[in-house]
Structures are given as structure tokens and as C-alpha cells.
Amino acid sequence: MRIEVIVNNRKIEMDVENNEFLVDTLRRYGFNSVKRGCDTGNCGLCTVWVDEKPTLSCATLAVRAAGRHITTIEALQTEAKEVAEFLVAEGADQCGFCSPGFLMTVLAMKKELQNPTDEEIKHYLAGNLCRCTGYVGQLRAIKKYLGVA
Ligand code: FES
Ligand code: FES
Structure with missing residues (x-):
């Protein structure tokens, strides 16, 4: 089936x-920032x-993207770099495996939540697993990034 999708503000068939x-x-069409981890809708790595x-792209049929706007981290490099700097400053970056999905979720949260509490931040990020750092450093970094620390 042929579908038309807008990926990173560009219309693609x-x-x-x-x-x-x-x-x-997305990977077949060159958006290689989109990674697969668990492939069962649990780790958050594939978030776009x-x-x-x-949205978990490992759990979304491509046909459901027809006519939609898809954003991948390729379109958010500057914003992602800014978040990454806060993570580095708090020692919350290690192997980076979880980063593509985690950053997409953090950037969405910034747009969606105004002055979130710790609980709201944890709730929003609950679907993004990290096997390296634990979550305390991440929380410190994200609170500073959001200006709520
Ligand atoms: S690869 Fe999609 S949630 Fe883990
Ligand atoms: S930094 Fe390694 S999985 Fe998150």
C-alpha cells in the first residue's frame, strides 16, 4: 500500500x-535515529x-501514519543537544542507548506540561527505560532543563 506522510515537515510517499x-x-526511508529496543512496547526507545x-513506533502500524505528521529526532537536533548537556552535567548519560526515545519524550513533555511536579515528570517519563544510570540523575537534569529545580 502507498501512503503519504509528513516526516519532519517534508511530505513523503x-x-x-x-x-x-x-x-x-521510518528506518527503511533513512530515519535511522529511530531505534528498536524491546520491540514489545515496553522500553520507549522507538519513540517518535x-x-x-x-508514540511507540514499534507498536504502531505504518498504515496508521497515513496523513499524519511524524517527527523524529533528526528534526530536533538543537533541542536534543540542549537536553543532553543537562544530562551530562548531572552524570546521567552513559551508554546513550536509551537517548533517542528518552529525548523525544522529554521534548514532548516540555511542550505539554507547565511547571510539572516531580511526580508528573516521573509519570510522563515512566515508559522510557534506562539500564545504565538509574533515574535520580535524570530527574535532576530534567528538572533543571525545565526550570523547575
Ligand atoms: S522498541 Fe518500542 S517500546 Fe521498546
Ligand atoms: S544511558 Fe545506557 S540505557 Fe540509558
Whole structure:
């Protein structure tokens, strides 16, 4: 099936299989920042935005992206770098495996939540797992990034 999608503000026609997941389609079309981790909708690594909302691309059929706006981290390099600097300053960056999905979620949270509490931040980020750092350093960094520390 052929679908039309807007990826990072550019209209693209994509050929997709009926049972293909969005993570595979995006990678096939060169958006290699989109990574696969657990492949079961649990780790958050494959997060992209669909119409500005963080969405697990390993659990979203590509056909459901037809006519939607998809955003990957390729389009948010400056913003992602800024968050990464806060993570580095708090010692919350290690292998970086979780970073692509984590950063997409943090950037969505910044747009969506005004002055969030610790609990609201933790709730928003609960779907993004990190096997290296623990979450205390991440929370410190994100609070500073959001200006709520
Ligand atoms: S790869 Fe999609 S949630 Fe883990
Ligand atoms: S920094 Fe290694 S998994 Fe998060």
C-alpha cells in the first residue's frame, strides 16, 4: 500500500506492507535515529511524535501514519543537544542507548506540561527505560532543563 506522510515537515510517499510497523518504515526511508529496543512496547526507545504526541513506533502500524505528521529526532537536533548537556552535567548519560526515545519524550513533555511536579515528570517519563544510570540523575537534569529545580 502507498501512503503519504509528513516526516519532519517534508511530505513523503511511502510503500508499506499492511502489517509493517512504523519503526521499520521510518528506518527503511533513512530515519535511522529511530531505534528498536524491546520491540514489545515496553522500553520507549522507538519513540517518535505522531501529530506532536510521543508514540511507540514499534507498536504502531505504518498504515496508521497515513496523513499524519511524524517527527523524529533528526528534526530536533538543537533541542536534543540542549537536553543532553543537562544530562551530562548531572552524570546521567552513559551508554546513550536509551537517548533517542528518552529525548523525544522529554521534548514532548516540555511542550505539554507547565511547571510539572516531580511526580508528573516521573509519570510522563515512566515508559522510557534506562539500564545504565538509574533515574535520580535524570530527574535532576530534567528538572533543571525545565526550570523547575
Ligand atoms: S522498541 Fe518500542 S517500546 Fe521498546
Ligand atoms: S544511558 Fe545506557 S540505557 Fe540509558
